Amino acid sequence: MNKARHNKTNVIAAHAALIAYTLIALFPVFVIVINSFKTRRAIFREPLALPNADTFSMVGYETVLKQGDFFLYFQNSMIVTVVSLFFILLFGAMAAFALAEYRFKGNTLMGLYLALGIMIPIRIGTVAILDMMVATGLVNTLWALILVYTAQGLPLAVFILSEFMKQVSDDLKNAGRIDGLSEYRIFFNLVLPLVRPAMATVAVFNMIPIWNDLWFPLILAPAEEVKTLTLGSQVFIGQFVTDWNAVLSALSLAILPVMALYVVFSRQLIRGITSGAVK
Amino acid sequence: MPALKLENVYKSFGSVDVLKDINLTVEDGEFVVFVGPSGCGKSTLLRVIAGLEDATKGSVFIAGEQVNDTPPSRRGIAMVFQSYALYPHLSVKANMSLGLKQEKQPKDLIETRVQKASEILSLNDYLDRHPAELSGGQRQRVAIGRAIVREPKLFLFDEPLSNLDAALRMNTRIEIAELHRTLSASMVYVTHDQTEAMTLADKIVVLRDGRIEQVGSPMELYNNPANKFVAGFLGSPAMNFLNKPDGQGGTIGIRPEHLRVAKGGKITGKITHIENLGSDTNLLVRTDTNEPITVRLFGQHAMDVGAKVSLTYDEDQAFEFDNDGLRVMR
Numbered sequence: 001m002n003k004a005r006h007n008k009t010n011v012i013a014a015h016a017a018l019i020a021y022t023l024i025a026l027f028p029v030f031v032i033v034i035n036s037f038k039t040r041r042a043i044f045r046e047p048l049a050l051p052n053a054d055t056f057s058m059v060g061y062e063t064v065l066k067q068g069d070f071f072l073y074f075q076n077s078m079i080v081t082v083v084s085l086f087f088i089l090l091f092g093a094m095a096a097f098a099l100a101e102y103r104f105k106g107n108t109l110m111g112l113y114l115a116l117g118i119m120i121p122i123r124i125g126t127v128a129i130l131d132m133m134v135a136t137g138l139v140n141t142l143w144a145l146i147l148v149y150t151a152q153g154l155p156l157a158v159f160i161l162s163e164f165m166k167q168v169s170d171d172l173k174n175a176g177r178i179d180g181l182s183e184y185r186i187f188f189n190l191v192l193p194l195v196r197p198a199m200a201t202v203a204v205f206n207m208i209p210i211w212n213d214l215w216f217p218l219i220l221a222p223a224e225e226v227k228t229l230t231l232g233s234q235v236f237i238g239q240f241v242t243d244w245n246a247v248l249s250a251l252s253l254a255i256l257p258v259m260a261l262y263v264v265f266s267r268q269l270i271r272g273i274t275s276g277a278v279k
Numbered sequence: 280m281p282a283l284k285l286e287n288v289y290k291s292f293g294s295v296d297v298l299k300d301i302n303l304t305v306e307d308g309e310f311v312v313f314v315g316p317s318g319c320g321k322s323t324l325l326r327v328i329a330g331l332e333d334a335t336k337g338s339v340f341i342a343g344e345q346v347n348d349t350p351p352s353r354r355g356i357a358m359v360f361q362s363y364a365l366y367p368h369l370s371v372k373a374n375m376s377l378g379l380k381q382e383k384q385p386k387d388l389i390e391t392r393v394q395k396a397s398e399i400l401s402l403n404d405y406l407d408r409h410p411a412e413l414s415g416g417q418r419q420r421v422a423i424g425r426a427i428v429r430e431p432k433l434f435l436f437d438e439p440l441s442n443l444d445a446a447l448r449m450n451t452r453i454e455i456a457e458l459h460r461t462l463s464a465s466m467v468y469v470t471h472d473q474t475e476a477m478t479l480a481d482k483i484v485v486l487r488d489g490r491i492e493q494v495g496s497p498m499e500l501y502n503n504p505a506n507k508f509v510a511g512f513l514g515s516p517a518m519n520f521l522n523k524p525d526g527q528g529g530t531i532g533i534r535p536e537h538l539r540v541a542k543g544g545k546i547t548g549k550i551t552h553i554e555n556l557g558s559d560t561n562l563l564v565r566t567d568t569n570e571p572i573t574v575r576l577f578g579q580h581a582m583d584v585g586a587k588v589s590l591t592y593d594e595d596q597a598f599e600f601d602n603d604g605l606r607v608m609r
Contacts, residue, residue: 171364171437174331179425180352180381193368 029255036060036248043244060245063236064253067246072225073232078257080142080228081210084149085203091150092157092202093165093195097187099158100165101173111162117155122148123215133220140223148216153206164198165191200268207265211258229254280343282307282433282465283328288337290320290327290489297323299489301337305433305467305482310459313469314476314512315486321469322437324486328467329435330354342432352381357426358435361442363418365410365425371397372406375425389428396427399461400454416447423458436468440475452478473513477501485509507532507604516561518598519572521546529607532598535561535575544591548572550584564588 034050035043042055049055064070099111122129129148130139138144168191176186192199217231233254236246283305290298297320305311313321326332328339330351339346346354357378365374372393379389397403400420410418419439426434439455440448456479459466470476476483477497485492485500485508493505497513504510510518510532519538520530538546540562548566562574562582574590582588599607 169362169364171360171362172366174326174329174351175358175360175364175425176366177331178329178351178356178358179378180350181377189368190366 032248033252033255036245036252038245040245043248057245060243060247060249061253063243063246064249067235069224070229070232070250070253073227073229074253074257076142076226077211077229077254080145080149081207081257081261083142083146084153084210085206087146087150088153088157088206089199089203092154093161093192093199094187095154095158096161096165097191099162100168111158114158115155117151118159122152126215126219130219138220140221140226142221142226144220145216145226145228148220149206149210149213153202153210156205157202160202161195161198164195168194196268200265203265204262207261208258211254280307281305281340282309282342283467284338284340284343285324285328286338286340288324288327288339289335290323290332291335297489298327298334301491303484303491303494305465308463308465310456310466310468310479310481311484312476312480312482313467313484313486314471314473315492316512317471319486320489321471321486325358325435325437325467325469328433329356329358352378355432356435357429357431357433358437359419359422359426359439361438363410363415363422363442365418365421367410370407370409371402371413371421371424374410374421375428378425378429392428392430393424396424399427399458400424415443416451419443419451420454423455427458427462432465434464434466436466438470439468440470440472455479473515477513483513485512504598505606507600507606510598510600510606516573516575520600521566521570521572522568523599524568528602530600532600533572533592533596535573536577537592537596538572538574538590539592540574540576540580540588541591542589544589546572546590548588548590550582550586550588553582553584555579562588564590 031047035047037051037057037060038049038055039057039059042049042051042057051057095114099107099114133139133144138147172190172194173186176190181189212230213228214230214234217226217228218234221227222231229250233247233250236243236250281304283303285301285303288298288301289296301324303311313324315321323332327334328341330346330349334347341354341356366377369377375393375396376389379392393406397406400423402417402420402424405413405417405421410421413421419442422439436455440451443451452475455468459479468475468479480497482494483497483500484494487508493500493509495503500509501513504513507520507530511520514534516535518532518534520532523529523531546564546566548564550562551565551571552563554561554563557579558577560576560578560580560582562576564572564574566572572590601607
């Protein structure tokens with residue numbers, strides 16, 4: 001580290017602040033994970049204690065794996081999240097490219113219209129969405145969720161990506177045009193790789209809410225074979241009795257795939273920043 | 280047949296006219312430089328020629344063919360950009376051959392053309408590298424190579440040297456001039472730098488506010504500027520303009536190198552600054568009529584800031600301009 005620009009106290013203070021923040025952020029996760037390995041009694045008696053020989057129990061995981069089709073729920077959540085992200089990124093980037101690259105009448109208005117969705121929560125339209133899904137026969141299919149999440153994610157994606165696309169060098173796109181590349185190849189081969197960091201940001205932003213959402217699965221796809229993980233976990237939360245072991249185990253398991261996806265995207269983020277562009 | 284012909288070309292963005300009634304011919308094998316201050320429309324004009332912008336009115340002919348509705352890739356042109364604009368994900372070789380691949384040219388032809396171009400530009404050792412692994416000068420050579428391999432009817436250069444440092448700029452300038460000689464190709468070159476324009480061009484086109492001010496060979500424009508703008512734009516240091524002493528309006532233009540220090544001269548003033556360049560000495564003088572002028576003396580001179588100085592010039596080397604900046608012939 002450069003000594004001239006970093007003195008020890010500053011470094012220590014910065015690290016202390018960051019470590020403190022990390023601890024605060026990770027604490028709930030930590031509590032969930034340790035308690036998922038404890039007996040029900042131990043969870044209530046000493047919620048913050050680590051599991052020991054007496055209190056260790058896998059009963060939560062056993063319940064989760066036995067009851068309901070948890071792997072199916074996992075799969076459903078995974079499909080919904082990944083496919084939604086794919087569509088959000090694809091269509092968001094395409095719309096952003098059009099807004100950033102082409103001069104046409106109503107360009108600014110269209111941009112504003114597309115950004116409007118950021119300010120209006122999609123849940124306001126739940127009844128209308130349900131009506132539409134019933135009319136199209138999409139209720140209780142994963143497509144219902146994928147379509148809604150894609151719509152929900154697009155406004156922010158278009159907004160963020162169009163800003164980044166404006167920064168991609170015009171010369172590069174024009175060089176492609178002179179070399180005879182189609183607009184599609186300019187978009188996919190030249191522009192997309194350069195906005196990869198922004199794409200990763202958008203992906204991370206959208207991934208967590210989609211993965212954690214309870215509202216739309218509950219309303220649009222409550223059938224057993226299309227339940228998502230969050231909805232599936234609700235089985236264990238009753239009005240009068242809650243199977244905490246099972247809930248905590250289900251939550252612990254639910255963290256894993258998001259973490260895997262996050263690692264994938266964050267690597268893209270770093271690679272995007274370091275790739276050599278123009279100049 | 281002229282390599283390029285522009286007829287009454289207009290370009291407007293909304294209500295702003297960026298190009299107004301441009302008429303120009305570039306002969307086959309000619310090196311034409313568009314020069315002008317930033318915002319004069321020279322880059323837009325190049326883009327209209329390339330097909331990256333549509334002309335609002337008027338016709339563009341490349342090698343005798345009207346190309347108004349032809350996409351850039353089919354116009355028979357190649358362009359070199361200021362920011363190099365290399366494809367970051369492709370190797371040098373792939374960068375150079377992409378255009379030909381898109382034209383579906385046979386592989387061996389692509390191979391020979393890339394070989395030839397990389398020899399001319401001494402890029403042989405770098406063919407497998409990626410743009411990120413090259414220096415600025417090398418990147419610009421790759422960009423030029425990408426243009427050469429297409430063997431275009433017309434080369435377009437958009438301020439290709441602006442991103443290079445001073446020493447490299449001069450080398451690359453000479454390389455481009457040599458390239459023009461070896462390929463004897465038609466080239467259009469845009470720059471805001473009058474030195475590049477003077478040294479490279481067969482023909483200079485001076486633009487201002489979207490209009491052509493004057494067209495001619497470098498020396499024609501230097502020795503015979505049509506107006507005050509052209510006179511002031513070409514030449515470094517720039518021409519001095521003094522109000523006519525008779526108070527009738529209009530100005531007299533004298534180039535710094537045509538002024539001499541001499542006793543009993545027509546102009547007297549005080550030296551405000553001295554630039555010693557070794558080969559030349561530039562004196563910045565404020566005249567007694569409170570006008571700044573620059574004097575370029577050959578060789579080295581011992582002078583003092585603040586000293587009084589008397590300057591003279593030959594009448595036949597001075598230019599006269601009227602109130603509208605137009606040249607008055609005597």
